[in-house]
Amino acid sequence: MKISVALxxxxxxxxxxxxxxxxxxxxTDFDFEIVIxxxxxxxxxxEIILDFKQRFPGKIVxxxxxxxxxxxxxxxxxxxxxxxxxxxxxxxxxxxxDNNKLQIQSKFLDKNKxxxxxxxxxxxxxxxxxxxxxPELEKRHDLQITDFLEKNFLGSCSICFRRDSLKEWPxxxxxxxxxxxxxxxxxxxxxxxxxxxKIMGVYRVHDKGVNSGAxxxxxxxxx
Numbered sequence: 001m002k003i004s005v006a007l008x009x010x011x012x013x014x015x016x017x018x019x020x021x022x023x024x025x026x027x028t029d030f031d032f033e034i035v036i037x038x039x040x041x042x043x044x045x046x047e048i049i050l051d052f053k054q055r056f057p058g059k060i061v062x063x064x065x066x067x068x069x070x071x072x073x074x075x076x077x078x079x080x081x082x083x084x085x086x087x088x089x090x091x092x093x094x095x096x097x098d099n100n101k102l103q104i105q106s107k108f109l110d111k112n113k114x115x116x117x118x119x120x121x122x123x124x125x126x127x128x129x130x131x132x133x134x135p136e137l138e139k140r141h142d143l144q145i146t147d148f149l150e151k152n153f154l155g156s157c158s159i160c161f162r163r164d165s166l167k168e169w170p171x172x173x174x175x176x177x178x179x180x181x182x183x184x185x186x187x188x189x190x191x192x193x194x195x196x197x198k199i200m201g202v203y204r205v206h207d208k209g210v211n212s213g214a215x216x217x218x219x220x221x222x223x
Contacts, residue, residue, distance in 0.1 A: 002030035003102055004082030008074055009092025010039040013048060015204070020052050022095040024059070026102045035061045037078030040068040045092070075179050076169055086160055094157040098200035105160035108194055116191030117161030119154050122201040142195055145188035152181035155203035165190040
């Protein structure tokens, strides 16, 4: 398997269909799977996923559970279940806007063997409906671990990383609430991040997002 798409979701019935359609619309010359970690949604999220799973047999893996396991465990188990050489990440309320995203990122990682992951420009939609390219991403180039010590500026729906760049999950990873940021730190210990100067996704900003206030949770310089 060339690429696994790791998709985590919880109570995102308003957005999950748009997210899945954007993933299923990807045009590639290789097979890819969609591994979905639904953290026991209480709305119609799971029902919508099962409908997609029935319509696209063999394409979607839905991780079943008997109760809510929490965001950290859901995040880790979803990535651990991926079989691909590369893993692209997306949350259920975001979506991709370029049907060639996976092909472009796979080609980049195949060509640049020393890079642990690559990322691209994304737009973000705020609650009031305004849309902007994440300003910290504009005119970016390749990134090193020191670029992330003060602030997380990547849209998580933009990353595609090498599965073997993630050696293990540190014990502290199970407790923190800034999982995507710390994932980048772990990956950058094994290679730089390559920048693709192209808008290929949309990230939704929520008032109660998991990363709100995240810089106070842990001192990244001590990792």
